[in-house]
Amino acid sequence: MQRVKCASVRVDEKTVGAIEKGILVLLGVGHEDDEQDAKYLIEKTIGLRIFEDGEGKMNLSLSDIGGGLLVVSQFTLFGDVRRGRRPSFTDAAPPERANMLYQFFVDEARKQIEKVETGSFRAMMDVELVNDGPVTILLDSKKQF
Secondary structure: OEEEEEEEEEEOOEEEEEEOOEEEEEEOOEOOOOHHHHHHHHHHHHHOOOEEOOOOOEEEOHHHHOOEEEEEEOHHHHOEOOOOOOOEOOOEOOHHHHHHHHHHHHHHHHHHOOOEEEOOOOOOOEEEEEEEEEEEOOOOHHHOO
8 A cells, every 4th residue: 555645547548546645555365365354454554544643743544634545456466476587476366256355345445435446457557646755555464463
């Protein structure tokens, strides 16, 4: 996830999702992931205090600032490059399962915050952002404990 001043996604030269201040989530779904993993990631994403308060300290969450959330599916996060020069994506969930959990993530996020935008699942996308900070946080639902 990246704290952004603004972010947008285009497919075939058409903007399909855009936010102003908020968080861009690049969401990778693994073959072992389930709805509990998605719920954990939503709660963390929305609740993380990564926005500055009046004193310049990271004390505010996405909900606190009323920011937007842009969710982009990205199976390449599961690219394993330990062998050879071509990434292996065997740890990524099959497209049908990944799309189901991606949609679940988006639907659950929309229940909690007002502005949720998305990319287009399995499409070639152009993602633009102005990273605020930069602040980039890696969240992995398998590393909860």
